[in-house]
Structure formats: C-alpha cells, structure tokens
Amino acid sequence: MGVPVAVRGAKRWALVWGGLVLGAAVVLGVVVTKPWSAHSDHVCCALPPDTSAIEDVPERWQAAVADGDVPAAWGMLTPEAQRRYGSQHGLEAALDDLRPSSRAAATWWLTNSYTQGRGTPSRFFYLLVEDESLRPVRAVIVHSRADGTPDGRIDPDVPATVRIQEPASRAVVGPRPRMRSATGVPPSYTVVQSENIVRGAVGSTREADGRDAPFSHAGPLRPGPALIVAVRYDGRYAYGAVRVTVRRDA
Structure with missing residues (x-):
C-alpha cells in the first residue's frame, strides 16, 4: 500500500527544514568562532617587524643630547622615561650622564629585540660600539609598534x-x-x-x-x-x- 501524498510531502519538508537548520548552525558556528580564528591567525602568521622608520632614532637621540637640545630630547622619551626624569629641567640635569663617551667613530647596532611581529608593541635594544676598539659606549631601548612608521620613543637608562x-x-x-x-x-x-x-x-x-x-x-x-x-x-x-x-x- 503506497504512502499517502500528504505524508510524503510532510517528510520532504521536514528534510528541507532540517537541512536549513543544520546549515544555520554551521554558519552560526563559523560566525561565533571567527574572532578567535582571526586572532589565532594574527598570532601565528604575523608579519615580521619593520624597523625601517626607526633605525635612525638612536642617532637622532644622540645628536639632540650632544647639542643640548632638551625639548627635542624630551619629545623622544617614552612616557615612562619622562616620568623618571620628572620634567625637561630634570632631563637637562642628566644630559652629561646621557652623552655617549665615544672617543672615536662609533656605530649603533641593533643587538636584541622583543616583538611579536609588525604592528605589536615592540622593544629594540641598540648598542653604540666604537668601530675600531669595539668598546661599548651607550645603550638605548627604542619602543615602537614595528610597523614601518617613525613612532620610536627612547628609553636611555639601560x-x-x-x-x-x-x-x-x-x-x-x-x-x-x-x-x-x-x-x-x-x-x-x-x-x-x-x-x-x-x-x-x-x-x-x-x-x-x-x-x-x-x-x-x-x-x-x-x-x-x-x-x-x-x-x-x-x-x-x-x-x-x-x-x-x-x-x-x-
């Protein structure tokens, strides 16, 4: 005995609705988990840091300190370093100690970095080394987001x-x-x-x-x-x- 047409139609619609509900659940699952996936992709596949715009920051700091240009030097400090010196007058009083005591030609070398990739808060350790004697003269930390912009700020107390x-x-x-x-x-x-x-x-x-x-x-x-x-x-x-x-x- 055949299945009534009405019953067959009800089963067909039940299958259709079941498929729609399942599809909606899959889509909802993707939407809900997408922020986590995006974050995970960012962490595991972050672009390498870009220091191209901050590589001259140590030289500019060195020049400002050597010239006694307190406003320029103050503007290059990190907020934490500014709090330590207290004011531009406090920085001015410390300039003699901050001037590199290089007796010969010297080069700033990027010797260490702490970063999770481009666009992340990053710290770059620069050391000033005399070219011939290899004598270490001064170290600074440049704080940056490592994204190719000239956003580097200095912490000179290392x-x-x-x-x-x-x-x-x-x-x-x-x-x-x-x-x-x-x-x-x-x-x-x-x-x-x-x-x-x-x-x-x-x-x-x-x-x-x-x-x-x-x-x-x-x-x-x-x-x-x-x-x-x-x-x-x-x-x-x-x-x-x-x-x-x-x-x-x-």
Whole structure:
C-alpha cells in the first residue's frame, strides 16, 4: 500500500527544514568562532617587524643630547622615561650622564629585540660600539609598534649590570664560544665584529655545568676581535659585554 501524498510531502519538508537548520548552525558556528580564528591567525602568521622608520632614532637621540637640545630630547622619551626624569629641567640635569663617551667613530647596532611581529608593541635594544676598539659606549631601548612608521620613543637608562663570567676579557675563543653569565636564566647573546653582527639562538640552552651555548645554530664567528654582548630583560633591560678574539683554528 503506497504512502499517502500528504505524508510524503510532510517528510520532504521536514528534510528541507532540517537541512536549513543544520546549515544555520554551521554558519552560526563559523560566525561565533571567527574572532578567535582571526586572532589565532594574527598570532601565528604575523608579519615580521619593520624597523625601517626607526633605525635612525638612536642617532637622532644622540645628536639632540650632544647639542643640548632638551625639548627635542624630551619629545623622544617614552612616557615612562619622562616620568623618571620628572620634567625637561630634570632631563637637562642628566644630559652629561646621557652623552655617549665615544672617543672615536662609533656605530649603533641593533643587538636584541622583543616583538611579536609588525604592528605589536615592540622593544629594540641598540648598542653604540666604537668601530675600531669595539668598546661599548651607550645603550638605548627604542619602543615602537614595528610597523614601518617613525613612532620610536627612547628609553636611555639601560644599566650595564649583567656580568659575563666566561670568557674573560681579552680571552681567545673558538668560533662558537660557550658562555657563562651571572644571571638566573640564559640572557640573549649577540656578537659584534667589524661591520658584522651575529645573534645567538633564541632561548639558548644552559648546560649542567652552568654554561650557555647560544651560537650552535648561528654559524661560526669570524676570526679576529669580537664584542660579546649579553642582554637580560626582566621588566627592565640590562646588559653586559666582553671583548675577546676569535681564533682561526678552533
């Protein structure tokens, strides 16, 4: 006996309505979860930081301090740094201490950065190093969103308080020296050589003997004089440096 036409029609409409409800649920699920997905994509696939517009910020700061241009120097400070100095008069009183004591030609090197990619609040550690002697002269932190705009603001108060225990000053080391620093966790290591910079691996490994091995994946250092820089960040930056010579036959 056949199924009545009315019953067949009711089943057909039930299937249609069921499909519509299921489709709406899928669409709703996509809409609801889209903000999370968009955020996840942004974090995992962020563009690399763009520092092109802030690379001359340390030089402009150095010029303003050297010229005693307090308004210009004040305008370049981060809000936190302005609070520390209190006023332009407070900054003016500190200018002598902030002037780099370079006795020869020197270059600002970007030796460390903390960023999650372009458009995020980022911090860039610049160190002024004499070209010939490789003597570290002054460090500043440039705060920026790393998006290619000239929004960099300076924090010039970076203490040189990180102590590198090994290698000792004037030591002769191999192309991938192991380090020992007086820090609770491995700092970030960078090596500055003549017209060359080598950054250690992020999150360098501290071995059981207390030494760090940050350069195992960074390629060998060039033979010759080198300045090894250790940078620590635990709410405030600090750094230390040691001048060594990299031997040719390690």
